[in-house]
Amino acid sequence: MTTETLKTKASVLENLVAVRAMIRRHKRNDVIFAAIGLIALMLGLLTLLTLFIDLVMDGYPRFNLEFFSNFPSRRAANAGLLSAWVGSLLVMAVTFLTAVPMGVAAGLYLEEYAPKNWFSDLIEINVSNLAGVPSIIYGLLALGLFVYGLGLGESILTAGLTLGLLTLPVVIVSTREAIRGIPVAIREAAYAVGATKWQVVKDHVVKYSQGGILTGVIIGMSRAIGETAPIITIGALTFIAFLPPAPITEVAPFINFEWLSSGFTVLPIQMFNWLSRPDHAFHTNAAATGAIIILLTLLMNGTAIYLRYQIRKNIKW
Amino acid sequence: MINATPALKAESRDLNFFYSNGNQALKSVNMPLYENKITALIGPSGCGKSTFLRCFNRMHDLYPGNKYEGKIVMHPDNTNILEAGVDPIEVRMRISMVFQKPNPFPKSIFENVAYGLRVRGEKNKRTVADKVEEALKGAALWNEVKDRQQDLAFNLSGGQQQRLCIARALATDPEIMLFDEPTSALDPIATANIEELMSELKSKLTILVVTHNMQQAARVSDYTAYMYLGEMMEYGDTDTIFTRPTRKETEDYITGKFG
Ligand SMILES: Nc1ncnc2c1ncn2[C@@H]1O[C@H](COP(=O)(O)OP(=O)(O)O)[C@@H](O)[C@H]1O
Ligand SMILES: [Mg+2]
Numbered sequence: 001m002t003t004e005t006l007k008t009k010a011s012v013l014e015n016l017v018a019v020r021a022m023i024r025r026h027k028r029n030d031v032i033f034a035a036i037g038l039i040a041l042m043l044g045l046l047t048l049l050t051l052f053i054d055l056v057m058d059g060y061p062r063f064n065l066e067f068f069s070n071f072p073s074r075r076a077a078n079a080g081l082l083s084a085w086v087g088s089l090l091v092m093a094v095t096f097l098t099a100v101p102m103g104v105a106a107g108l109y110l111e112e113y114a115p116k117n118w119f120s121d122l123i124e125i126n127v128s129n130l131a132g133v134p135s136i137i138y139g140l141l142a143l144g145l146f147v148y149g150l151g152l153g154e155s156i157l158t159a160g161l162t163l164g165l166l167t168l169p170v171v172i173v174s175t176r177e178a179i180r181g182i183p184v185a186i187r188e189a190a191y192a193v194g195a196t197k198w199q200v201v202k203d204h205v206v207k208y209s210q211g212g213i214l215t216g217v218i219i220g221m222s223r224a225i226g227e228t229a230p231i232i233t234i235g236a237l238t239f240i241a242f243l244p245p246a247p248i249t250e251v252a253p254f255i256n257f258e259w260l261s262s263g264f265t266v267l268p269i270q271m272f273n274w275l276s277r278p279d280h281a282f283h284t285n286a287a288a289t290g291a292i293i294i295l296l297t298l299l300m301n302g303t304a305i306y307l308r309y310q311i312r313k314n315i316k317w
Numbered sequence: 318m319i320n321a322t323p324a325l326k327a328e329s330r331d332l333n334f335f336y337s338n339g340n341q342a343l344k345s346v347n348m349p350l351y352e353n354k355i356t357a358l359i360g361p362s363g364c365g366k367s368t369f370l371r372c373f374n375r376m377h378d379l380y381p382g383n384k385y386e387g388k389i390v391m392h393p394d395n396t397n398i399l400e401a402g403v404d405p406i407e408v409r410m411r412i413s414m415v416f417q418k419p420n421p422f423p424k425s426i427f428e429n430v431a432y433g434l435r436v437r438g439e440k441n442k443r444t445v446a447d448k449v450e451e452a453l454k455g456a457a458l459w460n461e462v463k464d465r466q467q468d469l470a471f472n473l474s475g476g477q478q479q480r481l482c483i484a485r486a487l488a489t490d491p492e493i494m495l496f497d498e499p500t501s502a503l504d505p506i507a508t509a510n511i512e513e514l515m516s517e518l519k520s521k522l523t524i525l526v527v528t529h530n531m532q533q534a535a536r537v538s539d540y541t542a543y544m545y546l547g548e549m550m551e552y553g554d555t556d557t558i559f560t561r562p563t564r565k566e567t568e569d570y571i572t573g574k575f576g
Pocket of ligand 1: 369
């Protein structure tokens with residue numbers, strides 16, 4: 001053995017050459033993979049970017065204040081987005097107010113309170129599946145339930161509730177994921193000083209999962225804002241030259257709920273409407289609206305990332 | 318021991334414990350816990366030390382399917398804290414715990430220590446501030462943090478964080494404090510600080526500490542229990558256990574022949 005283990009200088013050098021060749025070979029794979037990944041990434045990003053630039057260039061003549069303050073019109077150059085963006089804003093408000101409390105409560109219940117058995121497993125599978133159901137199905141459900149069943153009509157309330165349903169699974173799933181990210185050690189620390197379950201939930205679980213929940217909410221809402229199919233299904237109007245009654249009034253009680261039952265249109269429907277006109281001048285309006293929707297979505301996602309970073313900054317685990 | 322046997326604070330009687338998967342982690346464990354004394358639990362990894370410790374504050378109740386048999390009786394009230402009718406929250410209000418890795422909340426230093434008081438509904442700001450100060454002093458952390466109590470707890474060093482966790486456990490005047498390998502994540506200086514602190518704390522309360530460090534058990538404890546495979550192999554005052562253990566297994570473990 002002893003003679004075998006004494007290596008000559010030549011054999012060491014020979015070995016070194018072989019090792020270096022091997023490392024070079026292995027590293028080549030790194031380069032190849034990085035290249036493939038980069039190409040894939042660029043294909044996705046460039047397509048989106050091209051689309052966006054194209055829309056901006058087409059819609060360029062409409063980027064002025066009148067476009068936002070004018071109602072739709074028979075003359076393309078005068079037609080504006082006023083009723084559409086106000087409609088989108090109000091619908092989103094209803095969506096937010098329904099999806100967030102319900103989604104967070106449901107997520108909290110499933111994660112913290114529900115007994116773990118076959119039934120909760122079933123609910124779990126269903127919730128994840130709901131997130132993947134095509135949005136037009138939600139439209140059909142809403143038509144039957146909200147429009148006809150509950151008699152809410154083709155209103156802002158119906159649209160908001162529909163998009164709320166659509167957003168709900170996203171909020172539930174992100175709430176549960178955020179809660180699961182809280183380390184067991186932190187929960188046990190709270191229980192160990194004598195906290196009840198509710199105290200642990202309100203003082204710790206909700207606080208530390210805020211970032212994740214918020215991200216889920218914004219991403220869900222940014223999906224909802226561009227939804228067209230379910231809104232068409234429940235009968236959104238395509239040409240609206242009036243605004244819903246204002247939610248805040250000058251006389252007591254200062255709050256007015258009439259806007260909820262008002263007819264409405266939203267950004268993607270306005271865009272769809274302009275796009276289907278034979279007159280090409282309207283396509284400029286459609287392009288401008290498309291660019292605005294993309295910008296809005298990017299803005300919301302950017303906000304989500306920023307807020308998550310801000311909230312997570314103080315939490316290290 | 319020169320003086321008479323000290324008062325009994327708690328004792329486990331024929332304690333069996335089963336995890337939800339059916340694994341019996343404790344087998345008929347009997348052990349006394351003397352008042353104002355430090356009792357150390359030693360034994361090889363996986364022998365059931367943490368399991369035993371966590372019976373004392375009903376931590377196992379947080380996970381469904383776990384089962385206790387037997388008793389842990391607390392004195393002087395003679396309450397069997399494992400009884401179904403006894404609320405685990407009541408038990409945790411009397412017996413606090415310090416964990417293996419420092420686990421402060423992502424809150425301020427002040428709020429970490431105050432949390433036990435908040436849970437008890439203490440609203441008076443003066444009272445809370447006084448108790449926080451007292452607890453931080455008790456945990457030998459006051460001088461280091463008194464001017465930055467609103468800082469995030471994560472900004473403290475590991476040893477300071479562990480003392481913060483001790484302060485949090487101390488703020489509510491517990492009768493017993495449980496320590497599960499409190500220094501295993503700390504450097505030697507921080508470890509020495511914690512050990513010194515434990516010796517100071519025992520004038521106020523009763524301590525049960527799990528440790529895998531034999532020297533630590535010998536240094537800080539008054540009584541030592543050696544566990545093996547879920548059973549209490551030997552229990553006695555620390556001097557006797559470390560110098561004249563009655564069982565061969567105990568001696569082998571202490572002298573490092575296995576474990
Ligand atoms: N949650 C659990 N479920 C099932 N078995 C467990 C669980 N936790 C610990 N055990 C088992 O119980 C035994 C004792 O574990 P533990 O008390 O953690 O040991 P120690 O603290 O002495 O290292 C080990 O065999 C371990 O595998
Ligand atoms: Mg352990």
